Amino acid sequence: MNVNSNIKDSISADLSRVLEICEMYGAYGVEWILTGITFTIYQGELIVIAGPNGCGKSSLVRGICNLLPVQNGSVLIKGRDFHLLGRKAFSRLVAVVPQLSVSQVQFTVAELVIMGRIPYVSRFKTYSKNDREITDRAIELVGLTHLRNRQIETLSGGERQRVNIAQALAQQPQLLILDEPTAYLDLNHQIEIMELLQKLREDYKMTILLTSHDLNLASMFCTRLLIMKNGQFVADGKPAHILSPKLLKDVYGVESIIVQHPDENIPHIVLRRKRLKQSSNNIDI
Numbered sequence: 001m002n003v004n005s006n007i008k009d010s011i012s013a014d015l016s017r018v019l020e021i022c023e024m025y026g027a028y029g030v031e032w033i034l035t036g037i038t039f040t041i042y043q044g045e046l047i048v049i050a051g052p053n054g055c056g057k058s059s060l061v062r063g064i065c066n067l068l069p070v071q072n073g074s075v076l077i078k079g080r081d082f083h084l085l086g087r088k089a090f091s092r093l094v095a096v097v098p099q100l101s102v103s104q105v106q107f108t109v110a111e112l113v114i115m116g117r118i119p120y121v122s123r124f125k126t127y128s129k130n131d132r133e134i135t136d137r138a139i140e141l142v143g144l145t146h147l148r149n150r151q152i153e154t155l156s157g158g159e160r161q162r163v164n165i166a167q168a169l170a171q172q173p174q175l176l177i178l179d180e181p182t183a184y185l186d187l188n189h190q191i192e193i194m195e196l197l198q199k200l201r202e203d204y205k206m207t208i209l210l211t212s213h214d215l216n217l218a219s220m221f222c223t224r225l226l227i228m229k230n231g232q233f234v235a236d237g238k239p240a241h242i243l244s245p246k247l248l249k250d251v252y253g254v255e256s257i258i259v260q261h262p263d264e265n266i267p268h269i270v271l272r273r274k275r276l277k278q279s280s281n282n283i284d285i
Contacts, residue, residue, distance in 0.1 A: 024073035033059040048218035051228035057211040091119035095168035097178040116170030138169040158189030178210040
């Protein structure tokens with residue numbers, strides 16, 4: 001069996017609609033968090049959703065996963081209403097990598113990754129040879145074969161995030177969603193994680209949606225950037241087409257300069273300092 005093609009076969013090659021959201025409204029109690037969200041994700045896109053704290057990025061991820069009460073609108077995954085999908089059916093279509101946290105689980109890399117096969121395992125059944133082969137291939141794809149028998153708690157933050165991505169790949173999803181996958185990682189591991197996601201998109205036509213605070217990092221790797229403010233999208237397009245000092249001022253309240261990246265044909269944001277006004281009263285510290 002060619003496990004590599006097995007993973008590829010789970011992802012259709014045509015430029016089809018993977019996720020369609022129309023007029024999504026979501027709320028916690030009486031507070032509206034998402035207001036009229038509408039967008040479509042196509043096969044093979046790597047989309048980054050960015051915006052200030054509290055704008056609704058993580059809430060949107062929860063809404064797509066049916067973890068936030070959606071009051072109105074529709075969410076279609078490969079043309080299927082997500083409300084009508086059972087948990088196993090949903091998990092065969094969508095894999096979610098949550099924000100990285102300190103791991104205290106007593107599992108090896110291989111033991112954790114194979115849990116991504118749970119949506120395919122019948123009740124009271126054990127993992128099959130096929131499940132184990134797909135697990136091994138997922139570990140190989142993220143470059144952790146040499147650590148497959150290591151305890152999770154002994155790994156670095158970047159390595160743990162690769163394990164989380166491998167577990168998601170073992171699900172063979174149509175859509176991979178990551179909530180701030182580079183948060184809490186050093187610069188080297190941030191680049192490594194984003195390059196891994198780019199490779200999955202380019203080599204396997206994986207469709208990827210992630211949230212991020214780093215607009216410069218997003219510009220380097222995404223095919224499309226969506227900017228959120230107050231539960232709505234205020235910009236959607238290629239970074240070079242939408243990023244501007246005015247947009248950053250309106251959304252983040254910062255002054256900036258947009259320059260050309262010296263090595264890539266992409267915009268790069270240079271922030272201006274906020275000079276605090278000096279008080280007329282001298283305060284001893």
